Amino acid sequence: MNQPLAYVHPGAKIAKNVVIEPFTTIHNNVEIGEGTWIGSNVTIMEGARIGKNCNIFPGAVISAPPQDLKYQGEETTAEIGDNTTIRECVTINRGTVDRMKTKIGKNCLIMAYSHIAHDCIVGDFCIFSNNSNLAGHITVGDYVVLAGLTAIHQFCSIGNHAFVTGGSLVRKDVPPFVKAAREPLSYVGINSVGLRRRGFTPEKIREIQDIYRILYQKNYNNSQAIEIVEAEMEATPERDEIIMFTRNSSRGIMKGYSGNY
Template sequence: MNQPLAYVHPGAKIAKNVVIEPFTTINNNVVIGEGSWIGSNVTIMEGARIGKNVNIFPGAVISAIPQDKKFDDEDTVTIIGDNTTIRECVTINRGTSDRMKTQIGQNCWIMAYSHIAHDCIVGDHCIFSNNSTLAGHIVVGDYVVLAGMAAVQQFCTIGSHAFVTGGSLVRKDVPPYVKAGREPLSYVGINSIGLRRRGFTTEKIREIQDIYRILYQKNYNNTQAVNIIEAEMEATPERDEILQFIRNSQRGIMKGYFTTN
């Protein structure tokens, strides 16, 4: 770790086998776990809590203060989970008084030029392609994939195993297990390829498809669809996760592809 051309504040807690490349700045009140690699010209600001075996590439800025005029220098943090990779020029801001943290899960891959704003909570095994942008207060489930240049509006929620196509503008909540595309963003099917890759059986994928046919392809409103799904579909963890997501949605879920509003 002894890199004479990097600046590491004496108050930072850095594990012994962390590699820090030249021209990087690590501020006070930072923790970096074992086996992590910090590339050159990275800036890690106060409040960063970086796990084990994290790779951060040149130009990234981690735990900068929020781009939020209401921020009043609260003592907040940015948490990066183990085995996560953060590519070039990614910016991740720390939390505000809303959640007191911004958090990225384990085994995530955040590609170049992506931005994750204050108070976002990102699950495990997520992939954000180049120039993905999350505004503040967003919740993203596990195994979510955002294709390049996707932009998510503040306070939205994206369910686990969802896939959002490139260039999408996410203004409504995206339920679990689906593919989201078109403009305005709409349901275009379930994420069957991703589910197969993660070991979902053909029967389980059919079950999820049947649920979303009722929700999106039978001309029911959301309340009607939820009642029918609950009455007619066998209770499973996936069914219950989808129903709970719809019921808990604050912004409303995205529309089906056949609707115009």
């Protein structure tokens, strides 16, 4: 990297084979891994930790201070895993004293104009479509897909392999393996297309469907449904993941769809 039209603070740690295009600014206390490309007019602020072979497109702002009045200037980070692509004008704020970091996993695609606020933890292989907006303190699992214009309330959780349809307002937790749609956001089935693409067998998909039929289609409350699932369904990693997510949900999981809305 030898770009005279970019500003790189002497305190930044830039690995070999990093390309930094003109008019980009990289602040102090930044680390960037090998093979990463930083486009023009990108701002990377203090506390950024960017992995290997990432692509960051023009206009992105990484590791800006949190938009949180409680933030007192504590030294926190915004971490981006290897092989992740950040498209145009994405903003990712660093953490606060709550989690001390905002973290995006490996092999993610964060599309243009998305915002990921302070203290969000995002897993690996996630796709956030254009204008996805995450408030603070959100937890997102692996292989989650957010369609365009999705907005997620602070402190919500999204389970592994979930799909959230475009234009959704996410106010409750979204369990793993499901499709979420409609307004208010509701369970509309499992993410069978995504699960097949990732190698889930037909038998495993049917198992997950059977669990969610008990949770969402038998008119039980969550506690009753979980007791029945534990009593009647064979213990598997997927069954236990659904049970633990539902039990540990601090905001409560989204409801099943009803034509009465």
